[in-house]
Amino acid sequence: MKKRLIDIARLAGVSKATASRALADSPLVREETKLRVQEIARSFRYQPNALAQAVATKRSGILGLCIYQKNRPYFAHTFFGPVLDSVLEEAGRNNYHIVLAISSSEEDTFDEHFIKDSIDGAILISFAPQHAVTEFARRGIPLVLVNALIDSPNNAFILDDNYGGARALMEHLIAERGRRRIAIITDRLSHSSYLLRYMAYMDAHREHGIPIYENPAVRADDLWHGYAPPEAEVLALYGLKPPDMLGTPVVLRSTSPEEGRQAMRMLLGSGDAPDAVFATTDSIAVGVLQAIREANLRIPEDIAVAGYDDIEAAKSCVPPLTTVSVNRCEIGRLAVSELLAQIAQPSSPSRMRIVPNRLVVREST
Amino acid sequence: MKKRLIDIARLAGVSKATASRALADSPLVREETKLRVQEIARSFRYQPNALAQAVATKRSGILGLCIYQKNRPYFAHTFFGPVLDSVLEEAGRNNYHIVLAISSSEEDTFDEHFIKDSIDGAILISFAPQHAVTEFARRGIPLVLVNALIDSPNNAFILDDNYGGARALMEHLIAERGRRRIAIITDRLSHSSYLLRYMAYMDAHREHGIPIYENPAVRADDLWHGYAPPEAEVLALYGLKPPDMLGTPVVLRSTSPEEGRQAMRMLLGSGDAPDAVFATTDSIAVGVLQAIREANLRIPEDIAVAGYDDIEAAKSCVPPLTTVSVNRCEIGRLAVSELLAQIAQPSSPSRMRIVPNRLVVREST
DNA sequence: TTGTATGCGTTATCAT
């Protein structure tokens, strides 16, 4: 019933080798026989066994897309989802398949998952522990890191311009909107993306010579949970120096409207409210908006609110949110194209590509 | 450098066969040698070549997750995304991998994509053309259909209780909120999910003996674009009869806030506004809310708005949206478990599982 | 231009 290459070959009266060549459209086979083989293959809807092809050619045509994420959302995530979509598009254009992997443990190096010498390359999004990167290298699997800043040679990096985007946003708040008491509410700074956004926040203050907003309700020792100071070597890769002054941001344990709402309530309840809030994700900002509305304050007149990411909700929330629009589409596309380049030319040098973003001013500032 | 099974075997001083058995923890091998082989394998971080295993065992451990979607979002979609997440969870729990496929053409049967006898089973979400289902059957690939209502034997179906959910929502609007002029704004009815929601809307009116809301601005011939009447046989599978009366819903070309906004503007501009709107997706409802706010009408006092799906934005929009919460998580989980059951027992009968949903009343009604 | 023979890295069968 199910036809193999040898069946097609017999039906066409040729050998397996010739049939194989004919189906691969090799110039080594006479046009006439080529057409005959192809016609027979088509009439039986023959499809080669991709797995057998893979073991023979040592090329599976499969790319792995991996994220470290303890809980949902995994790919139903405002960043991972759109990146996945463009990864799929670009991979499809080049006839590659995408297999997904999630790991809840930072110890994991994904070799239990799907590595097993069966993927041609991998993309790691948003978090990449050193030992995982090492393991991929050891197995000779080309790797591209997205929005993860670590000190690693021979890998390509695709990064949103977190620092630049946050700087532009801060310029908007300080120079265009004249805000001077700007609070920052952020997810953990151990993640390089948030760290860079935070550093932009600090640097903007310094350059404009205005003091960092401090709130007695925010106790640094409570709130910096688990934050390790940025490593100078890693920052240097990005052309940055460790911040020479530190504020006390409100550091959340995760990114969610509910956490943002509670954080903002705390700031409002302290009786020393800011005149602007930089929430380092739109998701947090949505909760911040809620808290301010519930306190019957006006946005942006009393408190301006800005987010980061430009997720769907940023357009439909009330008021629509000023934010930094991250080019997730381009990030996914570049990740695949860099990966394919590395697969084609395994010895190509490590490259870092910083993807520009765009400040989107809406009605919340 | 890269170790194969034979290398491990030699190092352990045994044959390939014994090594293979030892690593598979076969009872056929002496405990002592088993431990020796396993220890050596571990020390060299040996990982078997999954592709070679797959050709030998005729089992790849890969499941395909396919959607027909012309444009983005693909998996960054309010339904596909969360379903994908729970598919990944459930597949991972059973040591299966997921490879994704999108097709922009209804003609496509996915055999060009990844079928090629290399997946153990497939899940088709939200749309399943007959010939694609036939092709999967022809190739002997177990298939599960999610939220797609077609007449097909030997396949498992997982369906949100679209009809029941929409009925509950209509009961809420009519009985609890006393609304009598209820407009419906929906994506194309050629999709069974929307069709079932629409039928619930019609049936609720009939049973309560209240007339369907009609608006002169809505011209049926313009708006039913491409809608084919429901096929009785397919509906019968679901225990339903074709509607014995028809309204003129506002039928959109897609699901988006912007389309919803424009549709609602049209209704408002007609001078004959409804007192409630059933938007068959939350995404549409978000746009409806905007249009009503822009017209300075009160929600829900002047016009109540209800959606369907319970996407993230439903909680954070203003006012928070009354909607039907679809159990996407359970849908994805069931899809995988049904598929695995079918893989294990290829001759098991076709099953239809309807996943309950939940009416969530918020402040928009 | 075509065919033969070998290799890819496993698992499975059949001896021993």
Added chain:
DNA sequence: ATGATAACGCATACAA
């Protein structure tokens, strides 16, 4: 309990 050896389905180096 272990080892040869044959599948698995394809690609390809080498011969012809």
